[in-house]
Amino acid sequence: MTESPAAGPAAPLRAEALTRVYGSGALGSRHAVHAVAGVDLTLGAGEIVALVGESGSGKSTVARLLAGLERPTSGRVLLHGAEVGTLRGRAFRRYTRQVQLIFQDPFASLNPVHTVRYVLRRSLAIHRPQLRGAARDDAVRGLLERVRLTPVDRFLRAFPHELSGGQRQRVAIARALGAEPAVLLADEPVSMLDVSLRLGVLDLLRDLRDTMGIAILYITHDIASARYFADRILVMYQGQVVESGDSESVTQRPEHPYTRLLIDSAPDPERVVR
Amino acid sequence: MTILGTDTAVADASPAPAAVRSPRRIGRRLLANAKVRIGLTIVAVFWLLAIVGAWLAPHDPNELSPDTLQGPSAGHWLGTTTTGQDIASQLLAGTRPVMLVAFGSGAIATVIAMVVGVAGGFLSGWAEEVLSMLTNIFLVLPAVPLMIIVASQLPQVGSWAVALVIALTGWAWGARILRAQTLSLRARDFVQAARANGESTRRIVFFEIIPNLATVIATSLVMTTLFALLAVVTLSFIGVTSLSDWNWGTVLYWAQTQQALQRGLWWWFIPPGLCIAILGMALALINFGIDEYANPRLRIGSVGAARLRRQGIRPRVGFTPVRRTAPARDPLDERRAG
Amino acid sequence: MPFLLRRLAFYAVTAWAALTINFVIPRLMPGDPVQALIARFQATGQVSPEQTESLRILFGLDQDVSLWTQYWQYWAQVLGGDLGLSFTYFPTPVSEVIRQTLPWTLILVGLATLISFVIGTSAGMVAGWRRGSLIDGLLPLATFFAAVPYFWLGLIAIALFAVTFPVFPTSGGYDVGLTPGWSADFVGSAVYHGMLPALTIVVSSLAPWILGMRNMMVTVASEDYVTVAHAKGLPARRVMMSYAARNAILPSVSTLALSLGFVVGGSLVTEMVFNYPGIGLALFQSINAQDYPLMQAIFLILTLAVLAANLVADVAFVLLDPRIRRAT
Numbered sequence: 001m002t003e004s005p006a007a008g009p010a011a012p013l014r015a016e017a018l019t020r021v022y023g024s025g026a027l028g029s030r031h032a033v034h035a036v037a038g039v040d041l042t043l044g045a046g047e048i049v050a051l052v053g054e055s056g057s058g059k060s061t062v063a064r065l066l067a068g069l070e071r072p073t074s075g076r077v078l079l080h081g082a083e084v085g086t087l088r089g090r091a092f093r094r095y096t097r098q099v100q101l102i103f104q105d106p107f108a109s110l111n112p113v114h115t116v117r118y119v120l121r122r123s124l125a126i127h128r129p130q131l132r133g134a135a136r137d138d139a140v141r142g143l144l145e146r147v148r149l150t151p152v153d154r155f156l157r158a159f160p161h162e163l164s165g166g167q168r169q170r171v172a173i174a175r176a177l178g179a180e181p182a183v184l185l186a187d188e189p190v191s192m193l194d195v196s197l198r199l200g201v202l203d204l205l206r207d208l209r210d211t212m213g214i215a216i217l218y219i220t221h222d223i224a225s226a227r228y229f230a231d232r233i234l235v236m237y238q239g240q241v242v243e244s245g246d247s248e249s250v251t252q253r254p255e256h257p258y259t260r261l262l263i264d265s266a267p268d269p270e271r272v273v274r
Numbered sequence: 275m276t277i278l279g280t281d282t283a284v285a286d287a288s289p290a291p292a293a294v295r296s297p298r299r300i301g302r303r304l305l306a307n308a309k310v311r312i313g314l315t316i317v318a319v320f321w322l323l324a325i326v327g328a329w330l331a332p333h334d335p336n337e338l339s340p341d342t343l344q345g346p347s348a349g350h351w352l353g354t355t356t357t358g359q360d361i362a363s364q365l366l367a368g369t370r371p372v373m374l375v376a377f378g379s380g381a382i383a384t385v386i387a388m389v390v391g392v393a394g395g396f397l398s399g400w401a402e403e404v405l406s407m408l409t410n411i412f413l414v415l416p417a418v419p420l421m422i423i424v425a426s427q428l429p430q431v432g433s434w435a436v437a438l439v440i441a442l443t444g445w446a447w448g449a450r451i452l453r454a455q456t457l458s459l460r461a462r463d464f465v466q467a468a469r470a471n472g473e474s475t476r477r478i479v480f481f482e483i484i485p486n487l488a489t490v491i492a493t494s495l496v497m498t499t500l501f502a503l504l505a506v507v508t509l510s511f512i513g514v515t516s517l518s519d520w521n522w523g524t525v526l527y528w529a530q531t532q533q534a535l536q537r538g539l540w541w542w543f544i545p546p547g548l549c550i551a552i553l554g555m556a557l558a559l560i561n562f563g564i565d566e567y568a569n570p571r572l573r574i575g576s577v578g579a580a581r582l583r584r585q586g587i588r589p590r591v592g593f594t595p596v597r598r599t600a601p602a603r604d605p606l607d608e609r610r611a612g
Numbered sequence: 613m614p615f616l617l618r619r620l621a622f623y624a625v626t627a628w629a630a631l632t633i634n635f636v637i638p639r640l641m642p643g644d645p646v647q648a649l650i651a652r653f654q655a656t657g658q659v660s661p662e663q664t665e666s667l668r669i670l671f672g673l674d675q676d677v678s679l680w681t682q683y684w685q686y687w688a689q690v691l692g693g694d695l696g697l698s699f700t701y702f703p704t705p706v707s708e709v710i711r712q713t714l715p716w717t718l719i720l721v722g723l724a725t726l727i728s729f730v731i732g733t734s735a736g737m738v739a740g741w742r743r744g745s746l747i748d749g750l751l752p753l754a755t756f757f758a759a760v761p762y763f764w765l766g767l768i769a770i771a772l773f774a775v776t777f778p779v780f781p782t783s784g785g786y787d788v789g790l791t792p793g794w795s796a797d798f799v800g801s802a803v804y805h806g807m808l809p810a811l812t813i814v815v816s817s818l819a820p821w822i823l824g825m826r827n828m829m830v831t832v833a834s835e836d837y838v839t840v841a842h843a844k845g846l847p848a849r850r851v852m853m854s855y856a857a858r859n860a861i862l863p864s865v866s867t868l869a870l871s872l873g874f875v876v877g878g879s880l881v882t883e884m885v886f887n888y889p890g891i892g893l894a895l896f897q898s899i900n901a902q903d904y905p906l907m908q909a910i911f912l913i914l915t916l917a918v919l920a921a922n923l924v925a926d927v928a929f930v931l932l933d934p935r936i937r938r939a940t
Binding site for chain 2: 069093100112114127
Binding site for chain 3: 407410411414415416417418419420421422423424426427500504507508511512513514526530535536538540543544546547550551553554555557558562565569
């Protein structure tokens with residue numbers, strides 16, 4: 001496997017032999033499903049890595065495991081080289097300060113009862129409690145500007161249902177940025193958006209990497225967009241990583257038959273690249 | 275222990291959480307519904323009577339008088355009893371205890387239902403099983419006999435004791451519905467997203483989940499209040515509550531023991547029942563309004579449907595209404611022809 | 613078969629809970645009334661020492677025995693069918709009183725509930741399927757009757773149909789001149805006496821069935837599989853019955869099971885109004901006479917009856933819902 005130069009021993013996020021089995025137990029062992037089976041993954045500082053696979057390949061489970069929403073059956077996750085133990089209460093909150101997750105469906109990932117301002121103020125209250133009152137409001141404005149939701153005043157009081165999909169996904173990204181994380185896990189961040197809006201969101205994410213040095217794990221089923229967006233690509237199939245390498249070599253000289261299938265199924269890889 | 279089939283069934287039957295918005299806006303939208311407005315107005319009138327009724331009453335409800343068994347008149351609006359007590363005054367004096375007990379135990383039961391239901395839907399493992407089991411047991415225990423037995427064994431049965439007994443026996447239905455809704459909310463992305471952002475469980479429950487349960491909680495409150503209303507009146511009618519406190523059920527108790535029915539003293543047993551019926555109907559109307567709000571498919575109400583029907587359109591759910599017979603003359607065609 | 617196993621566990625625990633509540637309640641109340649009553653009966657020599665002992669166990673008057681021992685003795689006694697002696701019908705055993713009154717209630721309330729369910733669900737089905745039809749207008753009326761206490765509806769029914777227009781008898785379960793038995797005269801008289809109470813129960817419990825079924829029909833009718841059934845050109849009647857209603861009825865069936873507790877409790881009061889010789893009237897009398905053994909036993913029997921009805925509804929549910937059928 002090719003390791004990127006940035007991925008030293010203290011890479012921001014690293015997974016070793018990550019495994020998640022569902023439905024296991026004394027009675028249900030016959031129906032056990034190995035959603036993730038021994039995945040190794042390294043996310044270097046300021047690196048964008050794409051995890052590509054079809055639905056059901058286990059890539060979303062990897063995101064949930066890395067975000068700490070689920071516990072791995074076996075294997076371990078290392079944050080800046082230190083092993084991440086059981087995540088509860090304060091420890092979990094500290095972890096989320098470093099690692100933030102963006103969901104696939106921006107229509108479902110924002111609570112319909114809260115305004116944009118509430119969502120962002122909460123994120124800041126959790127992760128930067130030293131900001132109070134006016135300082136917090138200024139920070140909210142800063143977040144909105146960073147994700148290019150301007151003019152800011154138009155969006156502060158908006159409820160999710162008043163926004164487009166792309167705008168909502170930007171709010172979700174701004175919420176994640178409130179933590180000033182080292183790692184952003186983006187689980188199919190553009191697949192629910194109109195094609196015309198996808199590029200804008202991906203460009204925003206890349207800009208965050210460039211300006212803030214955030215490492216991004218980009219999870220997608222679309223290998224063409226992975227090639228456009230990511231430095232490295234990992235191809236996942238039935239819970240395992242079957243191929244990995246830098247974006248160009250994986251897409252130009254695929255070795256695994258599944259990778260070839262993915263590339264052949266993509267309508268036209270050149271279209272996104274222009 | 276989850277009752278697999280029935281739980282999903284409740285989830286199916288209750289409003290989809292997708293329809294919910296912020297509580298304040300729900301309030302405004304609900305007030306736009308005529309049924310809710312009528313229902314709330316009636317409830318407000320009864321509350322007003324509960325507050326000022328005791329002063330409004332022309333007589334002391336306990337006062338005996340020589341005018342026994344009189345029909346309604348100017349002096350006695352709703353006639354008198356066998357001992358010459360004024361029935362209208364008894365009803366007015368009885369409004370406050372009825373309202374306090376009905377709404378008080380409705381509120382207590384809803385709080386219990388919220389704690390048990392939301393916790394049961396949010397926790398996992400044995401705690402969830404225990405709460406779910408507790409709810410199901412209280413659903414199956416026959417509520418009214420249990421209430422009667424408990425109330426009849428209390429040494430002193432004042433209004434608050436009755437309210438508490440009713441609340442303790444009537445919370446399970448709401449808890450069940452709230453649990454089903456919480457279960458479906460818990461799995462939704464925005465709850466997961468709040469967690470992934472670092473929100474604490476407490477905040478997720480109170481600020482992410484509970485606001486989304488607003489309509490369900492409102493339904494539960496209205497329905498348990500209706501249940502409590504019927505329960506308190508029933509308990510008084512049976513005579514297990516203290517007879518020195520007037521309430522509508524007590525009036526009916528005396529009417530029954532004095533054979534008002536057999537003697538044809540309609541002014542004694544019809545008005546108390548009508549009071550219960552009108553208040554109960556008001557609560558049911560509010561509930562209808564909430565239902566229509568939460569499930570917009572119900573909103574094509576019978577009035578709208580009847581209007582469509584008059585125009586020769588047969589309303590059928592799941593279909594765009596279509597005219598069955600074309601109107602004899604289309605004014606547009608005429609103009610074009612001319 | 614996780615579904616049935618879970619249900620069986622639920623029944624077992626609920627039965628246990630009901631029995632335990634029965635054990636706990638008299639121990640929470642002040643013991644004086646029971647003690648006084650027993651003492652009174654003892655003084656007149658109407659109670660044998662064994663009977664006194666059984667009452668002591670049921671009501672926790674054995675202060676020298678540990679609560680735990682009391683609990684076991686109580687179980688042994690209840691499982692043996694010994695529910696104590698009734699004070700009201702002294703010295704008849706409680707089990708005998710229940711044996712005489714329960715069938716009346718089971719038949720009256722059971723039939724009335726079933727009739728109400730069938731009528732209400734059918735009306736709800738049509739009302740949901742054809743919005744704005746006459747049946748839709750039935751709903752406000754039914755809601756009115758549901759918002760009224762059972763017993764008051766009973767009072768009005770008596771005033772109207774037994775006093776003003778004497779079509780039905782005012783009270784009782786059968787003609788007092790007849791001896792209970794399976795004679796045609798007696799059954800006819802029982803049916804005649806049961807009409808009015810049954811009618812009030814049906815009328816006042818109709819609304820939830822109509823409403824529940826109507827709302828589910830409205831929801832189900834816009835499902836894709838119903839639209840497809842229409843598009844296939846199936847007769848509207850068939851789409852309504854075998855596609856929409858079949859799925860829409862599932863929540864109603866499970867509600868039926870769980871609401872039985874409410875229905876039974878509410879309709880008991882109807883028995884008091886009609887002086888109907890069922891278990892509700894016995895409960896009423898036991899309260900007036902402070903007949904604790906009878907009160908306790910009635911509560912117990914009612915809970916068990918509701919549980920049994922739940923079991924039936926569960927079986928119906930499994931038969932109606934293939935998803936669960938397969939899982940079992």
